[in-house]
Amino acid sequence: MSDDTLLSVHDLTKHYPITEGLLAREVGRVRAVDGISFDIRRGETLGLVGESGCGKSTAARSLLRLEPPTDGEIRFDGEIVGNQTDDERKRFRRRTGIIFQDPTSSFDPRLSIGESVAEPLALHGLRDHDRRRSLVETMLAEVGLSADDYDRYPHELSGGQKQRVALARALVSNPELLVADEPVSALDVSVEAEILALIERLQTTFGLSILLISHDMSVVRDVCDRVAVMYLGEIVERGPTEAVFADPQHPYTRALLASMTTPDPTRRGERAELSGTVPDPADPPPGCRFHTRCPAVIQPPDYDFDQQVWRGILDLRIALRNRTLDTERLRTRLVTEGDAEHADEISGAELRTAIRAAHDIPDELHDANAEQVLSAALAEIVAGELATAEERLNESFATICCREQPALEETEAGHRAACHLHDVGGESSTAESVLSGQQNG
Numbered sequence: 001m002s003d004d005t006l007l008s009v010h011d012l013t014k015h016y017p018i019t020e021g022l023l024a025r026e027v028g029r030v031r032a033v034d035g036i037s038f039d040i041r042r043g044e045t046l047g048l049v050g051e052s053g054c055g056k057s058t059a060a061r062s063l064l065r066l067e068p069p070t071d072g073e074i075r076f077d078g079e080i081v082g083n084q085t086d087d088e089r090k091r092f093r094r095r096t097g098i099i100f101q102d103p104t105s106s107f108d109p110r111l112s113i114g115e116s117v118a119e120p121l122a123l124h125g126l127r128d129h130d131r132r133r134s135l136v137e138t139m140l141a142e143v144g145l146s147a148d149d150y151d152r153y154p155h156e157l158s159g160g161q162k163q164r165v166a167l168a169r170a171l172v173s174n175p176e177l178l179v180a181d182e183p184v185s186a187l188d189v190s191v192e193a194e195i196l197a198l199i200e201r202l203q204t205t206f207g208l209s210i211l212l213i214s215h216d217m218s219v220v221r222d223v224c225d226r227v228a229v230m231y232l233g234e235i236v237e238r239g240p241t242e243a244v245f246a247d248p249q250h251p252y253t254r255a256l257l258a259s260m261t262t263p264d265p266t267r268r269g270e271r272a273e274l275s276g277t278v279p280d281p282a283d284p285p286p287g288c289r290f291h292t293r294c295p296a297v298i299q300p301p302d303y304d305f306d307q308q309v310w311r312g313i314l315d316l317r318i319a320l321r322n323r324t325l326d327t328e329r330l331r332t333r334l335v336t337e338g339d340a341e342h343a344d345e346i347s348g349a350e351l352r353t354a355i356r357a358a359h360d361i362p363d364e365l366h367d368a369n370a371e372q373v374l375s376a377a378l379a380e381i382v383a384g385e386l387a388t389a390e391e392r393l394n395e396s397f398a399t400i401c402c403r404e405q406p407a408l409e410e411t412e413a414g415h416r417a418a419c420h421l422h423d424v425g426g427e428s429s430t431a432e433s434v435l436s437g438q439q440n441g
């Protein structure tokens with residue numbers, strides 16, 4: 001931690017217990033945030049980016065102690081946040097501010113704009129009404145509103161104006177850290193740029209450090225000095241924004257970047273880099289959490305697959321593991337599509353072909369040894385021996401991605417990523433060729 005570090009987050013963890021029965025017995029845990037670490041320096045903006053459900057908002061609430069973390073250490077200006085006295089806690093609150101995605105729900109509709117913005121001042125003990133009013137009016141001017149707006153009510157304002165008021169309220173007590181949780185995602189595109197520019201201006205005026213949370217890589221690129229990419233409760237890549245955008249080292253970051261290549265929102269993701277959704281954080285996949293969706297997942301060493309075919313085989317393996325391979329449904333579908341009248345008339349060969357097709361696996365693999373393993377597993381699946389098939393695929397087609405959790409480590413590019421591609425026999429050329437294959441594919 002260097003001298004200019006304002007906030008230091010180490011191994012922050014937030015699990016929500018899943019309970020059952022009258023005695024609220026714990027039967028599981030939602031691992032919303034699972035051991036993340038980062039620093040924010042004075043005057044810098046760190047972007048926390050990832051798809052919906054990756055744990056970004058939970059991380060923000062936990063580090064501000066709006067809810068208690070399960071584990072980890074937070075230091076603000078060198079002091080541990082957590083075991084503070086009431087006064088210290090109050091001081092920490094005054095030195096930090098937060099704005100949320102939906103400015104409408106953050107206001108009490110019965111309070112005027114000015115009263116809302118003045119609330120933190122009253123809370124922090126400023127009793128002089130005139131002084132409060134004068135500070136609020138100055139703050140309203142700072143965010144591009146006017147003193148006359150003091151007596152207006154939230155329903156009279158547009159979404160963009162409300163976000164300006166939210167900023168005024170977050171900054172009125174002169175904090176050093178602002179957490180902006182999806183500050184523009186509920187706003188029209190035309191207003192988005194205005195609010196982002198305002199945040200940047202306020203950062204300079206007030207010398208703020210900012211944690212900007214967004215699912216949108218283009219927002220992060222425009223505003224942040226450094227970026228931390230979050231996936232399923234973990235940080236998978238972290239570094240200066242320019243470096244991460246120029247040379248992303250994690251397949252997830254590459255996929256997020258690929259989905260923003262077109263400015264037309266209706267065509268985003270057309271390159272289908274990122275299929276599926278974020279898995280359930282109550283039951284995260286073993287090994288690398290991204291392996292269930294990763295386009296660059298590492299192949300087993302003794303076989304030679306086309307990368308997309310390997311992805312399909314792994315999907316089949318995962319479907320067996322998750323018990324989601326529904327052969328009965330496939331049989332029924334074949335009946336509706338074909339000549340057979342009953343599901344039991346569907347031959348094993350037809351079903352095997354259908355399973356391959358459902359996972360984009362060709363009718364025959366070009367690697368004869370791999371084909372032998374797959375054929376045997378498919379025969380077992382058709383015979384209803386799913387556990388045996390799963391074991392066969394696991395043993396023959398083993399990959400480190402399903403087995404071991406990668407650490408967030410320095411890469412050749414000079415910033416950190418948590419991906420086994422960077423430690424395959426220490427050969428960074430392997431990582432480079434596979435990752436660039438993903439980018440070009």
Ligand SMILES: Nc1ncnc2c1ncn2[C@@H]1O[C@H](COP(=O)(O)OP(=O)(O)OP(=O)(O)O)[C@@H](O)[C@H]1O
Nearest residue numbers: 016030032050051052053054055056057058059281
């Ligand atoms: N109070 C809670 N109890 C149980 N699970 C929760 C709670 N709050 C959040 N979660 C779960 O934790 C995971 C992370 O949620 P979180 O809102 O932090 O993600 P996010 O990346 O900010 O996504 P979004 O942008 O959609 O809010 C989700 O699966 C969510 O359902």
